[in-house]
Amino acid sequence: MPPESIAIDSEQAPRRSAKQRFIAAARWVLLLLVVAAAVWQFATNWSSVVHTIAALQWHRVVLSFIAVIAGIGFSTLSWQALVDDLGKPIGVGRGAQIFLVGQLGKYLPGSVWAYVLQIELGRRAGLARARVFAGTMFSLAVILVAALIAGALAVPALIRNEPSLSWLPWLYVLLPVALVMLHPKILTALVRIGFRVLRRPQPDHDIRLVVVLRALALALLSYISYGVHLWLLADDFKGLTFDPLLLCIGTMGAAMMAGLVAFFLPSGIGARETVIVAALTGLVGGPQAFAFAAVSRVLFIAADLVTAGGAALLAVVARRRQGDYHGDPGIE
Template identity: 25%
Template sequence: MKNKHALRLTASILLMAGVLWFFWSQVRRHWDQLEHLHLHFFWPAMLLALVLVLIHYVIATLAWRTVIVGKSGQPLTITQSIGLSNISQLTKYVPGKVWSYAIQMHLLAAHGISKSRVLSVNVIMLLSLTGSSTVIGTGYLWFSGMILPRPLSALIFSAALTAYLLLVFGGTWTANLLVRLINRLFRQRIDTFDAPLATMIRAHGLNLLSNLLYGISGYFVAIGIGMPSDFALIVPISAAMLLSDTVGFFVFLAPGGIGVRESVMYAMLKSAVDIQTCFVLPLAFRLVTTINDLILGGTAAVLLNHFSKRSTRRSAADDLQL
């Protein structure tokens, strides 16, 4: 166990060292363009980006609630859903990625929702969000012909699109197939679940909409740090935001995908925007998303504390009546 922990720690250190070396080499290479860097912040655009990311999270929460409630019709209000789903924003930078699910399992047990259903739904919602992000991101890579050879990017895009369409229109059959696969590969005991196809398609549609808003928010962050307005850049910037976020999430060695997300974003934007924006945008976007994490996580903590106190008062009132 100690050897495994030491190996993981070593791999994390090497990864972060590689990321730092990559950015340092790029700074040295483009120093003549960066030494006279002057940022001109346009705060209305930054505020709009912040709001768009916030809406992204809220819409994703509605998608999560659509499936977590399911046919059972558990009494879970929108406000409760925001609290229960987004408390995980405070744990996303903690190594391990599983703390968010553990907290949800504990809290949702009081609402009569099984731990297995919580885990299953979260896995499917994660695949839904990352699936649409991957399709958009790899589609742009194929179209632009950058980073990867076109035949390879076309193959990756085709595989991502096929998998995503199967996830969306396969309903719970595809979802449960993935659950069984995860059980076999990782020796887990996650139960399958049932939900109407219309419910699943609606949830996937909400997740797609939330991702589109998330990608577009990156464009307004770029405007906010002084990039000239050019609507043609919405597509490359959105694709970079989405694909880099997905890659960063799945790199378990970097908490919150720190460094990895920024590296992918930089690589995708290097040929699309000026070098100053290319360097600053990943950092500015990280700042915007971190602020949203704190806002949503803090709001969720306040809401859950309020619900807990109300439940305690209700229980005390019931005891007095008895």
């Protein structure tokens, strides 16, 4: 090797390693910030709901918490169905870590941090940024369609109970657009354009309708689980009747829609609670509705922290058993 080449290599190597160290440090700083934000929200809300939780039947609170975790699990699998279809499957352990740890970014102002963290965690796990970004954007379309479908169960009651929510039906203008975006041919065309712009190797097959339907079904199951979570809290004095269950499923769909619209708020805080209080006031009265909305918020934060921590451990186990992931060429 000529001396000039050795000199060039010796000069470039430190620059590359310095860049890698900076990116790694930035990932850790962002991760610590989002975890701290989630813990802070948990601590802030806990004092206002501890008395309400104490008054509830303990098994209702436990089952409600489990329902939230189930909903988060379905949401994770919905996201992973789309990401896996864009390349070599990543496995549940890696997928859960990327999605769930990344989701903690929503507790910082501006939901964009969740997507940034998911992309960087995916890159660290061996996935191309373009692949994670495409999967996340398609997942948003799936989530929106599922939320609109579920929310339809509660929108009339919400507007009747809270006139300030009369803007909710306008969100259904987005439904035809989101459905078009989920057509496999449209998705495939967008993926190929995006990968070409980012100079990534093209996927070896078109996105399949069965994958889109699977992702949508899993997203709907997540909203049903969230509805069961709210039902177990709010119908505590009603004997767990069926009509409030449908209302609670629709309420959680509409609440998540409101949270997506209020993306500038950390985890849609305030917007989601407004919808829940409006829906539950007719069932339990205003003060109780507010208390249940606060309890729901605390259980969601706790579930996010528990599932993210569990996913991180699961990813470590998966890496030790399966080794590093090498599915997207040109990442090393």
